[in-house]
Amino acid sequence: MTQPLIAVAGAASKQGRSVVDSLLADGGFRVRALTRSPQSELAQSWVKRGAEVVSSDDLAAAFHGAHGVFLMTPPTPPNDSQEYATGCLMADAAVAAGVRHIVFSTLENVDERTKGTKFAPHFTDKARIADYIRRLPVQSSFVMIAFFFTNLMEYYLPRWENDKLLIPIYLPEDFRAPFADPLSITGPAVLDIFKRPEDYDGVTVPLVGDWISPREMVETFTRLTGIPAEYRNAYTREGLLHYFPEFAANELLVQELLGMVQYAVEYGYFSPANRPEHITPDALNWEAFLRRTGWKGEKAEF
Numbered sequence: 001m002t003q004p005l006i007a008v009a010g011a012a013s014k015q016g017r018s019v020v021d022s023l024l025a026d027g028g029f030r031v032r033a034l035t036r037s038p039q040s041e042l043a044q045s046w047v048k049r050g051a052e053v054v055s056s057d058d059l060a061a062a063f064h065g066a067h068g069v070f071l072m073t074p075p076t077p078p079n080d081s082q083e084y085a086t087g088c089l090m091a092d093a094a095v096a097a098g099v100r101h102i103v104f105s106t107l108e109n110v111d112e113r114t115k116g117t118k119f120a121p122h123f124t125d126k127a128r129i130a131d132y133i134r135r136l137p138v139q140s141s142f143v144m145i146a147f148f149f150t151n152l153m154e155y156y157l158p159r160w161e162n163d164k165l166l167i168p169i170y171l172p173e174d175f176r177a178p179f180a181d182p183l184s185i186t187g188p189a190v191l192d193i194f195k196r197p198e199d200y201d202g203v204t205v206p207l208v209g210d211w212i213s214p215r216e217m218v219e220t221f222t223r224l225t226g227i228p229a230e231y232r233n234a235y236t237r238e239g240l241l242h243y244f245p246e247f248a249a250n251e252l253l254v255q256e257l258l259g260m261v262q263y264a265v266e267y268g269y270f271s272p273a274n275r276p277e278h279i280t281p282d283a284l285n286w287e288a289f290l291r292r293t294g295w296k297g298e299k300a301e302f
Contacts, residue, residue: 022187063097087129119259146178
């Protein structure tokens with residue numbers, strides 16, 4: 001019996017790589033990875049492990065013959081976001097190709113939950129895409145991942161001052177928020193969905209590795225690394241632009257960054273319907289993530 005084929009959009013992203021790796025490690029599915037760079041070293045490593053790698057430019061061809069697809073939308077600037085249109089286009093292409101099961105990486109509808117008072121289009125657009133997919137004639141499931149640990153290493157970088165590492169974090173110091181490592185948490189969840197599709201039909205699966213405050217994150221970092229570190233506020237406009245003045249060149253981006261975190265603090269990252277009762281099984285918490293990556297405050301790419 002031929003194994004079902006799963007197509008993974010955005011395969012080179014953090015979430016996409018996690019899904020490709022989990023599917024290949026499981027061995028129960030054929031894997032087709034969609035990427036803009038099929039000849040890259042990463043893509044060719046998948047080929048050596050048995051995956052098919054194709055260009056993401058032709059969605060009809062990329063989804064042809066696939067039993068299921070994992071979809072995620074690439075980040076787009078808020079000034080001229082095409083995320084909703086892109087997500088709907090991908091979902092339509094999957095249905096037209098005869099795909100039987102779509103798994104989409106979504107977030108909450110911030111506009112709806114806050115009655116338009118918070119600006120976070122990259123959240124809301126994903127929620128609108130999920131609603132669109134639910135109306136299509138295809139089985140669908142969803143994952144909803146917490147704040148990424150990796151944000152602090154890629155975008156909100158620490159800096160040294162007087163022999164101390166200052167770590168600007170986009171949340172109030174004592175606010176406990178959900179975080180996760182997208183590279184290790186996404187794939188196992190999506191694999192389980194594809195292996196047990198009837199259990200996840202129409203279901204949104206929240207993914208959380210830790211509920212932790214910035215104060216706890218900094219204290220854990222110092223305990224593990226021995227590096228003196230202090231929290232700095234990047235939650236307010238003043239704090240954000242003090243530590244990251246380059247953001248000021250894009251006012252809509254500033255509004256989105258602030259709107260996203262204000263939403264999480266005032267309304268909760270997850271809606272009551274999606275808030276998980278427990279940490280995702282086997283997920284890395286902050287301490288385990290630091291131990292795995294060995295991060296000591298430098299800029300890192302994932």
